[in-house]
Amino acid sequence: MSTIAETASRGQIRRRMRVDGWRWAGRIFLLFMLLYTALPMIWMLITSIKSGFAATQFPPQWWPDEPTLASYQKLLDPQNSVGQDFLRFFWNSLFVSTVTTILSVIVAVPAAYAFSRFTFPGRNFLFFAVLLRNMFPAVIFLVPLFILMRAIGLVNTHGSLILTYLTFGLPLAIWLLKGFYDNIPVQLEQAARIDGATRFQAFIMIVMPLSTPGIIATAIYSFIGAWNEYIYAYTFLSKNDQLTLPVGIQRFFSENTTDFPGLMAASFMMSVPVVVLFLVLQRYFVRALTEGAVKH
């Protein structure tokens, strides 16, 4: 009896050790990934608080001798020309991204709901047609879209960018949201309609609140897409006062080749809205909102 028990426990120990080995390999891998993503950002942050001279020193200063917020002050000061440019680019980016996000949610929510709930002629064809755009690299559409925008007189307007970003963002937004609506039991709407709601009320009062995580994910996705986009903004806009941040920062880089702290400060501030947006909204992702709705 005792030998059997010993063999069994030894087997268990060996099994546990093997599992632990994998767990450690996973941790090391994650640590590596974390360093890989975080280090450049940390270096960006450190450089942004150096003086121009310290930034180009070799060997580099790991922590600046004289940390300074001068670059940030310069960028955020509406009095000098650099600050004026930066704030205008920032405002342009914010405007284009926000409008893109709002429009994309307004269009994607009903479209995804229709694809999820209704059967209509050409439904499958339309659904895949919507995705067709995303099967090609974005650059392929650069010239055709430019010609199109020129024809309808939208070159050098923010409208051209918003329209373009919508053609990129909407298909995936619709696809993503459709998945959410597919997972909301149709009986909830039916119950609401029997309880006295119209079909539209049932959608607004019952289904919409339950799809909040999907809508937020969609919004963040469109916002980030529009906020970071470079090549279309570079092609469609040529007037300085209309540029968005990615293009603006690139100009900044070529005009002020030596001002690394300024460049890094601008890059850092560009990433702030996205991070804030994500931190504020992330708690909505975590909760499974339909839990308890139906019994399977």
Next chain:
Amino acid sequence: MAHVVLKDLVKTYGNFKAVNDVSLTVNDGEFVALVGPSGCGKTTTLNLVAGLTPITSGDIVIGERVVNDLDPKDRDIAMVFQNYALYPQKSVYMNLAFPLQMRKLPRDEIDKKVKEAARVLDMTHLLERKPRELSGGQQQRVALGRALVRDPAVFLMDEPLSNLDAKLRVQMRSEIKRFHQDLKATIIYVTHDQLEAVTMADKMAVMNGGFLQQYDSPAQVFAHPVNMFVASFIGSPAMSLIPLEASTAPGGTVLTSVEGWSLGLSPRNVQKVTKATTKKVVLGARHSTIKLHKSAAPGSIPAKVYTVESTGDVTFVQAFLSGAVVNVSVPPNIAVAPDEQIWLEFDQERMHLFDGETEMALEAS
């Protein structure tokens, strides 16, 4: 409360007829069960009455109104879903209040009605909870409460008990039955469980393949099934159906088996057999109407035991007869072993005879 009339109701999906010319009347205060196997059209019929699915043709009358084109919200109905469909983001209180809010009742009246419904269903202490914090049985109660809080003309229930465990199901069965008696409510209740239908309903509508097979009280459906489908669907264990052939023997008309034996018939049963369209006749017998003999008795038929299932207070014996499985129940003190030779005697008064061709029940006159 109100009565419900379905008249020549048809629902087609493309070429598929899900509901086929169903006509029936549910009287005021009646509990009607729509029962049938999966895919028989019972849930579709309920959705047509609810207005969740548009009808193809026919008429639905609730109370005095033809409701064919009315939205669900205007039909004055309440529905309990199989999966309960509670609003997950709302508390139990708000779930119960929702139908009243949608009807724009004043706030204090809503409060009174919600609390009254919660008291009746014994869930006052659950009002502040979210559906996900409730057990299956409690969720079921909330779903029921949401239906009764509004005092609708008709209650529609779509298999409300089939997601509960066996013990809770029996308990809720009697609660719903009680609820019907107290409220004198008109209830249309869909189930695939014939036992639920038989025990709860005033009348049952047996459906198969989109057709209404029989619509009558459970006792009538049990005693006089109109065809072989109803006969085999209602009752547990199922009625044994034995395919035989009518032939003329010196003593009168008898039923003969391919196995060689023949069964004499009472004059009344002979009369029934003469109504058959062909010689093919199917003999139907419920387990309790067949007598099991250990030795050959006059009028009994030899068979071999296949399996024996003891339930404690009754033992079910299965035997093969003329290619069909025959269920017989015997008291537990009679010991029967598999492969044992037995003799079966059919009760002439309580046997059913069906036309082997049309599968319809044969009647004496």
